[in-house]
Amino acid sequence: MSTLAVSEAPQAIQRDLSVDVNLSFDSFQLSCDIRFDLNGITGILGHSGSGKTSLLRVIAGLNRDAAGTVILKQRTLQSDTQFIKPEHRKIGFVFQDARLFPHLSVAGNLEYARKRCKPNSLDANEIIQMTQIGALLKRDVVKLSAGEKQRVAIARALLAEPELLLMDEPLSNLDNRARRDMVHLLRLIHQRLNLPILYVSHNIIEIQQLADEVLVMENGRIIQVGHVHQVLNNLNERMSTEFSSPTSLTLKVKQHLVNFGLTQLDFMAPSHNQVKLFAPLMNQPLGQQLRCYILADDLSISLNKPEASSIINCLPGRISQLHRLSRNGMLIKVQVMEHTFAINTSRYAVELLRLSHGTEVFIQFQADAIRCY
Ligand SMILES: Nc1ncnc2c1ncn2[C@@H]1O[C@H](COP(=O)(O)OP(=O)(O)OP(=O)(O)O)[C@@H](O)[C@H]1O
Secondary structure (H helix, E strand, O other), X not given: OOOOOHHHOOOOOOOOEEEXXXXXXXXXXXXXXXXXXXXXXXXXXXXXXXXXXXXXXXXXXXXXXXXEXXXXXXXXXXOOOOEOOHHXXXXXXXXXXXXXXXXXXXXXXXXXXXXOOOOOOOOHHHHHHHOOOHHHOOOEHHHOOHHXXXXXXXXXXXXXXXXXXXXXXXXXXXXXXXXXXXXHHHHXXXXXXXXXXXXXXXXXXXXXXXXOEEEEEEOOEEEEEXXXXXXXXXXXXHHHHHHOOOEEEEEEEEEEEHHHOEEEEEXXXXXHOOOOEEEEOOOOOOOOEEEEEEOHHHOEEEOOOOOOOOOOEEEEEEEEEEEEOOXXXXXXXXXXXXXXXXXXXXXXXXXXXXXXXXXEEEEEEOHHHOEOO
């Protein structure tokens, strides 16, 4: 007999963040209704003008005109009858430009955040050390580099001890190296502080490297939500064109072939141990899981198994989708077990090899096509 009495019917599941809002501008309507758990870093991807910033601003309480409900960890921040001001929402916001107080030093900017959060439970020195701004404390913020300003902005946001951190294109003013460093920093922040982050970016690789879950926005609506691999590997045609979608994978370090300068990686599922993938030698411990990506231009397709090829990685699969990207360019999706690989090729090659939905193929790529930060 079931132990669940009728009166014990399951309650509506409470999620960490519920957003059911509408916001209208002259020629734009934001309309989002979403509930999800804030377990990690949630990426928000979408074309320019799709409403990403507007969504963050509504969650932060920066758009008083927005109608609807926002609930964070069972605290109602906004409803038909109440509106909690941004400064009382326990939500941090890091913008594309650092927006530091120009008349205050770095230490003064941090102190400002500290004063607004009493009592403090975070150790300020730990935040300063983690964001590597100890040497900057006395500096004038207007004379800092873009990367330094962003690290101070992040430290300032953390010192206010938010329950949720919103980041809107925080790395877009940085060069590639500073961007990579910041991706490592954001991972560290997330691991050490267990702080949920909503992260907006145009840069699909940043999202791929950081986010666990991804929301995709189009025309003011959320059109896709899911695990990063699932969402990025299944972006719709329009998104694939704009973001030249990479294949997104989690791979595990199997062994280092030091003499050959290679590291062997495995797909995560144990049943796939027979598939060997090789990447350039990396300084990672055995068993480490890596968030990897492969650019669609770095893969090629063959109908027969290339027996004598210098291209080291070869996987059998089946074509699941073909999209015309441009006059002469095609994007092909190949299913390899449960993984979807995206390959850019030419319309000429598709016709020459008579590729179509269901064709069995081999995909090939060099070791250095497997990338991670
Ligand atoms: N205060 C405003 N008044 C009028 N229209 C606005 C306002 N703020 C945003 N919009 C419009 O709302 C739409 C969505 O803007 P939003 O900044 O949210 O998009 P986005 O996806 O963040 O874009 P981007 O990636 O370019 O930053 C745009 O068409 C924008 O012009």
